[in-house]
Amino acid sequence: MADYWIAPSILSADFARLGEEVSNVLDAGADVVHFDVMDNHFVPNLTVGPMVCKSLREYGIDAVIDVHLMIEPVDQLIPPFANAGADIITFHPEASDDVARTLALIKQQGCKAGLVLNPETPLDVALPHIEELDVLLLMSVNPGFGGQSFIPQTLTKIRQARALLDEKQLPTRLQVDGGINLDNIAEIARAGADMFVAGSAIFASDDYQATLSQMRAQLAQAESK
Numbered sequence: 001m002a003d004y005w006i007a008p009s010i011l012s013a014d015f016a017r018l019g020e021e022v023s024n025v026l027d028a029g030a031d032v033v034h035f036d037v038m039d040n041h042f043v044p045n046l047t048v049g050p051m052v053c054k055s056l057r058e059y060g061i062d063a064v065i066d067v068h069l070m071i072e073p074v075d076q077l078i079p080p081f082a083n084a085g086a087d088i089i090t091f092h093p094e095a096s097d098d099v100a101r102t103l104a105l106i107k108q109q110g111c112k113a114g115l116v117l118n119p120e121t122p123l124d125v126a127l128p129h130i131e132e133l134d135v136l137l138l139m140s141v142n143p144g145f146g147g148q149s150f151i152p153q154t155l156t157k158i159r160q161a162r163a164l165l166d167e168k169q170l171p172t173r174l175q176v177d178g179g180i181n182l183d184n185i186a187e188i189a190r191a192g193a194d195m196f197v198a199g200s201a202i203f204a205s206d207d208y209q210a211t212l213s214q215m216r217a218q219l220a221q222a223e224s225k
């Protein structure tokens with residue numbers, strides 16, 4: 001099977017037991033921890049910062065932590081997140097006055113870097129930076145909240161992004177985030193994504209292991225078609 005990564009979003013975890021929740025979901029077979037950072041300014045919700053990322057490391061979480069910054073401005077929080085144990089840091093181009101500089105800053109801090117495109121943001125916005133991206137994240141909901149429905153028009157954008165990355169022979173991860181569940185993960189994989197962020201579909205399920213296994217079965221099926 002292709003090297004698909006499933007990344008549970010902490011947004012839907014029980015924050016009172018975050019270390020345990022993240023540990024459980026990794027034991028159940030998740031590949032990456034997706035760490036949603038919101039500032040009640042760039043998006044209308046407020047979550048957590050570098051201290052909580054550091055706490056997860058101190059708790060013993062050694063998986064890849066993928067920090068999705070939904071904050072503006074971004075640069076000043078990049079070194080604190082790198083020091084707190086982030087492996088991947090992604091941000092929205094609208095939140096930086098110099099996207100190339102922010103990407104370089106993330107890499108200087110020893111992290112993988114990525115850009116995030118909202119549903120309404122055209123793929124063209126990523127084009128000038130495409131060679132520098134370790135991750136291209138396409139939002140399939142408007143950022144701010146978990147539990148929203150997947151916007152179906154995102155499938156076209158995923159196909160276009162996949163064609164672009166393949167044409168340029170880039171190893172960039174194509175991540176999709178928002179409304180991913182057992183019913184649509186196969187179609188999203190067929191469109192070309194290889195990294196799947198899912199919050200409510202995993203954390204609201206009774207059995208994380210069963211849900212992750214079913215997601216992997218869907219991904220295997222997507223590949224065989």
Ligand SMILES: O=C(CO)[C@@H](O)[C@H](O)COP(=O)(O)O
Nearest residue numbers: 009143144146147179199200
């Ligand atoms: O960044 C976001 C929302 O802003 C996402 O990571 C969601 O938290 C995904 O949650 P579900 O849509 O899977 O519930």
